[in-house]
Amino acid sequence: MDQIAAMRAFVRVVEAGTFSRAADLLDMPKPTVTKHIQQLEAHLRTKLLNRSTRRVAVTPDGAAYYERAVALLSDLDELDGSMTRSQASPAGRLRVDVPSSLALYALIPALPDFFARYPDIQLDLGVTDRPVDLLAENVDCAIRGGERLDPTLIARRIGALPLMHYASPAYIARHGLPEHPRDLAQGHRVIGYFSARTGRPMAFDMVRGEESYELRLPHVLATNDSTAYLAAGLAGLGITQTIDAMVGPYLETGALVRVLPEWQAGPIVLHVVYAPNRHLSSRLRVFVDWVAELFGSGGAYRPAGPALHLPVRAPG
Template sequence: MDNRTGEIEAFLRSVETGSFAAAAKALRQTPSAVSRSVARLEARLGTRLLQRTTRSLALTPEGEAYRLRAQAILADLDELERSFVADKAEPRGRLRVSASLPFGLHRVLPILPEFMDRYPQVSVDLSLSDALVDLVSERTDVAIRHGPLRDSNLRARKLGSSRWVIAAAPSYLARHGTPLRPDELERHNCLNFNFRRAIEGWSFRVEGQWLQRSVPGRFQGNSGEALRLMAVGGAGIARLAHFLVGEDLRAGRLLPVLSEFTPGDSEDIHALYVGHQRLAARVRAFVDFLAERAAVSE
């Protein structure tokens, strides 16, 4: 590793760990050596990247901008070197995966036995929750997320997209009627999530424009699966991903409503993983497997 790359690595590790001492331990160097590397980097750039205090390090605005670019550069360099390694390591070790409850139940668990059979040296630790996890602090290898991506320091592999469907059980519609326009939802019980989402409200295309509308309801749940079960039970109207309710629609347990106001309403699904460190063979194998067997296009 040349001096320039070593200085970048010292800077990134210092930011990740919050101190020169912790970075030195991870890099098997002395704290003074790490501090000097960061100082040389700042001197060469002619700007302060870190604000030092007696207890912690904090990024300056210039440091934040440099961090994002530096992570991408080291990840690309790492990927380039791996591409020239002929003898790939066999995937092994514990793989920690986080997925939403619906995607985990309907897309991951059905194919997980095949993955574990294909890679017998890998053990899987799967957590299903619609809450977002921090991959670094939660020591998660792969997280499957829906909708717009926010974490610019993570690598993403798109698994496809799933359209949103607004649906209700025949029993509910028989009792309360079928809404014909989005504003008629004001008179219905709409089933909602109880956590903040990237895009709040339900999306409708009205007179050529997309609108976000808050909808009323007496039930909130923390997962799409909870909302699906309530909708199938006749409790109200839900807006859910097609991969989750497709079987219910085919079986007639749910009926679509307001479809003419939701053309093209969909969300992307990605597998996210930390990209600035050397990618473990088990992570690469699982992400490739998801792209092969869990792709969504509906």
């Protein structure tokens, strides 16, 4: 039973005085109105209306139910109307947590478009690779990479970011270009990345068609921050494995060079996550929809604007 539809039908019958008139006002067949009333009475286990050939009369229980139903439906209509109005121009403060690389190279360059659409939203952007406790830290939503998500959170997939491999010209001048993943274990250096939550080092994945390698290589430097990771690559400390969105400007200037271009890793699957008991306000809904549009829901990230440049100079 659609209880809201049944309540609306009951209220309209009481106010119209007949089933036929109520059906006309509701723009539905009379048998459908009759079915709604029968289902509502069966659900409540009480008789709401006394029917005659010409009119209907409200029972005492029906009269009491009518008063409460009118008030409830009025509140529901007011709520729907307020949400529609706020959806047209959502406003207020929104706290979002984003990994540093996505913030610097994808989200922040695209924010002028977001604020042009929603000028009344105040965005508080937490930028960290450390997983935050959404409830304890009063965060409305967060963008997370990877498939291992907290099962207590609601997650919406928004895109996928392929990983490629890069090194600086200074590094290549000293160590040469690897021709195969096996070469990385012979005289090459990689920059390590470890989880900010567990401290566990990430594997250096290499995939080409049906071939794949999961390498656990020694490193001279490892970090738990993606921006620091990129800075280490620019400084010539080793080969990095990162997303195209971060390195595009450095490829154009020659500060980084793609290595092993036929091999890639990932992709990193992106989700927006929020707590199930978090009120999904209009400003949160429009932000989640906008982020899904930015990253192309279900697809790969397409750069939305100019990336920021790190003030890092390679040695040489």
